[in-house]
Amino acid sequence: xxxxxxxxxxxxxxxxxxxxxxxxxxxxxxxxxxxxxxxxxxxxxxxxxxxxxxxxxxxxxxxxxxxxxxxxxxxxxxxxxxxxxxxxxxxxxxxxxxxxxxxxxxxxxxxxxxxxxxxxxxxxxxxxxxxxxxxxxxxxxxxxxxxxxxxxxxxxxxxxxxxxxxxxxxxxxxxxxxxxxxxxxxxxxxxxxxxxxxxxxxxxxxxxxxxxxxxxxxxxxxxxxxxxxxxxxxxxxxxxxxxxxxxxxxxxxxxxxxxxxxxxxxxxxxxxxxxxxxxxxxxxxxxxxxxxxxxxxxxxxxxxxxxxxxxxxxxxxxxxxxxxxxxxxxxxxxxxxxxxxxxxxxxxxxxxxxxxxxxxxxxxxxx
Amino acid sequence: xxxxxxxxxxxxxxxxxxxxxxxxxxxxxxxxxxxxxxxxxxxxxxxxxxxxxxxxxxxxxxxxxxxxxxxxxxxxxxxxxxxxxxxxxxxxxxxxxxxxxxxxxxxxxxxxxxxxxxxxxxxxxxxxxxxxxxxxxxxxxxxxxxxxxxxxxxxxxxxxxxxxxxxxxxxxxxxxxxxxxxxxxxxxxxxxxxxxxxxxxxxxxxxxxxxxxxxxxxxxxxxxxxxxxxxxxxxxxxxxxxxxxxxxxxxxxxxxxxxxxxxxxxxxxxxxxxxxxxxxxxxxxxxxxxxxxxxxxxxxxxxxxxxxxxxxxxxxxxxxxxxxxxxxxxxxxxxxxxxxxxxxxxxxxxxxxxxxxxxxxxxxxxx
Numbered sequence: 001x002x003x004x005x006x007x008x009x010x011x012x013x014x015x016x017x018x019x020x021x022x023x024x025x026x027x028x029x030x031x032x033x034x035x036x037x038x039x040x041x042x043x044x045x046x047x048x049x050x051x052x053x054x055x056x057x058x059x060x061x062x063x064x065x066x067x068x069x070x071x072x073x074x075x076x077x078x079x080x081x082x083x084x085x086x087x088x089x090x091x092x093x094x095x096x097x098x099x100x101x102x103x104x105x106x107x108x109x110x111x112x113x114x115x116x117x118x119x120x121x122x123x124x125x126x127x128x129x130x131x132x133x134x135x136x137x138x139x140x141x142x143x144x145x146x147x148x149x150x151x152x153x154x155x156x157x158x159x160x161x162x163x164x165x166x167x168x169x170x171x172x173x174x175x176x177x178x179x180x181x182x183x184x185x186x187x188x189x190x191x192x193x194x195x196x197x198x199x200x201x202x203x204x205x206x207x208x209x210x211x212x213x214x215x216x217x218x219x220x221x222x223x224x225x226x227x228x229x230x231x232x233x234x235x236x237x238x239x240x241x242x243x244x245x246x247x248x249x250x251x252x253x254x255x256x257x258x259x260x261x262x263x264x265x266x267x268x269x270x271x272x273x274x275x276x277x278x279x280x281x282x283x284x285x286x287x288x289x290x291x292x293x294x295x296x297x298x299x300x301x302x303x304x305x306x307x308x309x310x311x312x313x314x315x316x317x318x319x320x321x322x323x324x325x326x327x328x329x330x331x332x333x334x335x336x337x338x339x340x341x342x343x344x345x346x347x348x349x350x351x352x353x354x355x356x357x358x359x360x361x362x363x364x365x366x367x
Numbered sequence: 368x369x370x371x372x373x374x375x376x377x378x379x380x381x382x383x384x385x386x387x388x389x390x391x392x393x394x395x396x397x398x399x400x401x402x403x404x405x406x407x408x409x410x411x412x413x414x415x416x417x418x419x420x421x422x423x424x425x426x427x428x429x430x431x432x433x434x435x436x437x438x439x440x441x442x443x444x445x446x447x448x449x450x451x452x453x454x455x456x457x458x459x460x461x462x463x464x465x466x467x468x469x470x471x472x473x474x475x476x477x478x479x480x481x482x483x484x485x486x487x488x489x490x491x492x493x494x495x496x497x498x499x500x501x502x503x504x505x506x507x508x509x510x511x512x513x514x515x516x517x518x519x520x521x522x523x524x525x526x527x528x529x530x531x532x533x534x535x536x537x538x539x540x541x542x543x544x545x546x547x548x549x550x551x552x553x554x555x556x557x558x559x560x561x562x563x564x565x566x567x568x569x570x571x572x573x574x575x576x577x578x579x580x581x582x583x584x585x586x587x588x589x590x591x592x593x594x595x596x597x598x599x600x601x602x603x604x605x606x607x608x609x610x611x612x613x614x615x616x617x618x619x620x621x622x623x624x625x626x627x628x629x630x631x632x633x634x635x636x637x638x639x640x641x642x643x644x645x646x647x648x649x650x651x652x653x654x655x656x657x658x659x660x661x662x663x664x665x666x667x668x669x670x671x672x673x674x675x676x677x678x679x680x681x682x683x684x685x686x687x688x689x690x691x692x693x694x695x696x697x698x699x700x701x702x703x704x705x706x707x708x709x710x711x712x713x714x715x716x717x718x719x720x721x722x723x724x725x726x727x728x729x730x731x732x733x734x
Contacts, residue, residue, distance in 0.1 A: 107523065111530050148523050155522045156474065156515050159554065162546035163478050170546065179529035179537060182549055187526065 017049045017212075017243065024215055026050035026241055037061060040092050041311050042242065048089070048209070050241040052218060056205035057238050061096050067205040068195040069093035070237070072103040072188065075120040076113060077255020078263045079127045081341075082245045084135070085308065089209040089242065091136045098207070100142045102132070103191040107147040111180035117148055129359050131264055134351035139361035143195075147187055153199045158190035164227040165220065173216045185220070192221045196234050206237040211244055245308050246301055248278040265349065268342040275302065275334050275341075282323075283330030294326035295333070302330075302337040309340050384416045384579075384610065391582055393417035393608055404428060407459050408678050409609065415456070415576070417608040419585060423572035424605050428463050434572040435562040436460035437604070439470040439555065442487040443480060444622020445630045446494040448708075449612045451502070452675065456576040456609065458503045465574070467509045469499070470558040474514040478547035484515055496726050498631055501718035506728035510562075514554055520566045525557035531594040532587065540583045552587070559588045563601050573604040578611055612675055613668055615645040632716065635709040642669065642701050642708075649690075650697030661693035662700070669697075669704040676707050 021028060029051050033043050035058045042048045060067035069090055073083075094100050106120035115123075129144060165186075167177070174181050196203045208218060218239045225234040247253040247260035255261065259278050262271055282300030284290035297303040297320050310316045319336065322328035388395060396418050400410050402425045409415045427434035436457055440450075461467050473487035482490075496511060532553075534544070541548050563570045575585060585606045592601040614620040614627035622628060626645050629638055649667030651657035664670040664687050677683045686703065689695035 107526050110527065149519055152516055152522070155519070159474050159525075159550045160477065162550040165546050167543075167545055176534075178534055179532050179549055179553065182546055183526045183529040183553070186546065186550070 020212055021050045024212075026052055026215070029240070032058060035062070037096050038092075041313070042085070042089065042092070042308075045307055047085070047308060048240050048242045052222075052239045052241075053236060054207065054238045054240060056235055057207045060205045064097065065204070066201060067098055067207070068101055069098035070101045070103075070192050070195060070206050070208050072105050072191055073124065073128050074105050074109055075124040075128065076109060076115060077123070077127070078265065079131045080253055080255060080261040080263045081305070081308075082253040082261065083128070083131070084264065085242060085245055086209055087132055087135050087137075089240065090132070093207060093209070094138055094141055098141070099195070100137065101191075101195050102142065102144045104128075104144070104146045105188070107187055108184040111184050121146065125359060129362060130352050130355045133355035133358060133362065134348050137362070139358065142362050144362040147191070150194070151199060153197050154190055154194040157194050157197065158187045161186050161189045161193070161224050161228075164224045169220070169223075173220055185217070188217055189221045189224055192237050193225055193232075193234060196232065203233050203235050205235055207240060208237055209240045209242060212241050215241070246304055248274060248280065248301055250280050250301065262341060264345065265352075266345065268345070271341050271345065272338050275338050279334060279337070281330045283333075287329060290329060291326045295323045295328070295330060297323045300330070300333065302333050305337055306340065309337070309344070387579055388417045391579075393419055393582070396607070399425060402429070404463050405459070408680070409452070409456065409459070409675075412674055414452070414675060415607050415609045419589075419606045419608075420603060421574065421605045421607065423602055424574045427572045431464065432571070433568065434465055434574070435468055436465035437468045437470075437559050437562060437573050437575050439472050439558055440491065440495050441472050441476055442491040442495065443476060443482060444490070444494070445632065446498045447620055447622060447628040447630050448672070448675075449620040449628065450495070450498070451631065452609060452612055453576055454499055454502050454504075456607065457499070460574060460576070461505055461508055465508070466562070467504065468562050469509065469511045471495075471511070471513045472555070474554055475551040478551050488513065492726055496729060497719050497722045500722035500725060500729065501715050504729070506725065509729050511729040514558070517561070518566060520564050521557055521561040524561050524564065525554045528553050528556045528560070528591050531591045536587070536590075540587055552584070555584055556588045556591055559604050560592055560601060563599065570600050570602050572602055574607060575604060576607045576609060579608050582608070613671055615641060615647065615668055617647050617668065629708060631712065633712065635712070638708050638712065639705050642705050646701060646704070648697045650700075654696060657696060658693045662690045662695070662697060664690045667697075667700065669700045672704055673707065676704070676711070
C-alpha cells in the first residue's frame, strides 16, 4: 500500500520508501553518509532513508559552525521504542555538534486533543525528558521548552508567519481547516524557525528528524521561511526522514495500544510476555516446516526491531541468514530480541532514576 | 443609507442608529443614564447611543468593585478629534472607577497593514499615549501594552480562544478569511478577555467603548467567553456604542485625509484654514437667503462637531436655534467652532509637551 497524499493529522504507513522519495522530492541519504563524521546504523541501514537539503547541516558539521537539531513532542501517553528512534537521532546530531531545541507541543495538544497544560507538562517531563536524559541528551546544548512558555520573540513569530501563507495553501495541506488547526500549524512553523531569530544567535542550519508523515509541515515551513528571507534571512530548514519502528502486531506503534508497543518503563517479564504473545512472526506454522522452508525476516517484526536495536552489522547479518535458512526458529529469534531489549532496559531504567535529579538543567532559559 | 451587514474591516456610516440598535440587539443607553454617577454630555446627548450588557459595569461602579475599561488602538497616522471621542470615554470610565487596559494593536497592524513593529511603537507613544495623558489619563490605573509584548498568559489566551470558535463563525463575520485575519481577530478577542485572567485579578466586568462597526468583534468575544465559562468563569464583556465624529467634508475622518480631519497637533492657523475651507455647511447659498430661511444644523458639520465639543447644553441649544432661525450665519458658526477648538488645543498642546516626561509610568508591568 502506498499513500499518495500525506495527511499530517493521520498516521501513515509507507511501504515503498523509494517511490515516496521520488514522489515527494526527498533525496536518498546514501550519497551523504560518507560525509557524516560518525556513522550510525540508522543511516547505514537506511532507517534514515532520505533527507531534504541536509547539505548546509553537513557543511556546518565539517566547519564546526553552529547548527541546530529541532524536534517537537506531543505530550500524550507513555514513551515507547518508537519514540526512542527520534530521541536517538536527536542525540546523534547533538554528538556531532548540534544545539538541540525540543518543543513540547502543549498548545497544540490542548487545542487539538484537549490535553490540559499541566498534564502535558507532567507527561513531557516524566515520560519524555527523563528518557531523553537517560538516553544521553546533554544539558549543555539543549533548549527543552513548552510552546506555552517560549520567549516573546518566538510567540510573536508564531503569529507573524501568518503573513506569509495563504488560506488555500493551508487547506491543501491540512484539509478541512479549523481555527485551532491553523494556530497549531503556525506555532509549529515558529518552533522550527525561531532558533534562527537574532535573539537565538541568528540564521544557522537547522535539521528536523521526522517521519514521512511530517513532510507537509516541513515543506510549509521551508516555503514560509523563503518568503521571509528579507526580514530574517532564514536558512531554509533541513530534514531527515526515517522509517518508523513497526508495532508488535504490525501497523503504527501507539501509546494507546499497550499490546502493540514496548515502553521504556516495561518490566523484563512484561517485555517477554508482549513479544512472545504479540510480535508478528515471519516463521512457518510448524518447527518442521520452518526448518525445511525457512522464515521470512522481511515481514518478521522481531527481526525488524533488531534492525533498529542491534548495532552490530555482523550479528544482524547472521540472524537474518539463520532465520531465512530455517536454522533459527521464531521462538529463538524472539528470545534474541527479548534479551536485547531487557539488557538495554536494565541500564536505561537505572539511568532514568538518576535523571530525575537533573531535569532542571534542561529547562529553557528565556530569551 | 443603512448598512445591514457590518463589516469590521471596512468603515461604515450608520445614519439610522435606532434601526441599527433594533437590528443588532443593542440597547438604548437612555434608561441607564440616571445610574451613571457622573453625567457626561456624550451620554446625555446620545453620542453614546447604545450598549450591550452594561449592567454588570454599573453594578461594579455602584458597589465600588473592580471593573475594567478596555480599548485597542491601531497605531497608524496622526491623532485626530475622532480618536479623541474614545479617549474621552476611556478617561470617563477611569474617573468613575475603571482600571484602563489599552492595547496597541501592533501585531494586527503588522499582519494586516504591514506596519513594522518599531514604527507602530513610535506612533502609539508619540501620537496616542501622549494625547491620552494630556487628556487626563491617570497612570495609576492604566495598563498600556503592545500586543507583541503582552504577558505569556495573554499570548497563550490569544491561541487558546481558537478552540472555542469555528471556521464558519469567523467566515460569517470577516468574509474571506486569511491566516492573518484569523490571528488578528483571535488576538483581539484575547485583548478584551485577558484582564479577567487570574494573573490580572480574575473575573470582573469589562466595558469596551466602540463604534458600531466593532459590534461583530464584541459579539464574537462574548460568544467565545461564554463557551469558556467553565475554564475561566469569564463575565461576558460589555460594550458601549458611540456615534462617530464626522469628517469635515462628511464621511469618516481618517488620518490619511488631512483635509477631512483636525489633528490635536494642528496649529491655530491650520485649524482655522481647514474649517473655513472644508467644513460642510448646512447654511444657505447667500446671507440674504440664510437670514430668510435659516440654516440646517442637522447636516452642518461645524454644528455636529459642537455637539461633541461644547459641553454647555444651554450654549449649544442657543447655537442650534440661532442657526436654524438664520440669526447665526455659517461663517459665524464656523468661528464659534474654530474658537472652541483653538482654545482647547492651546492648553492641550502644553500638556502634551509635559506628557513626554511621564509616559514611562503608563507602560505595562509584565504579569
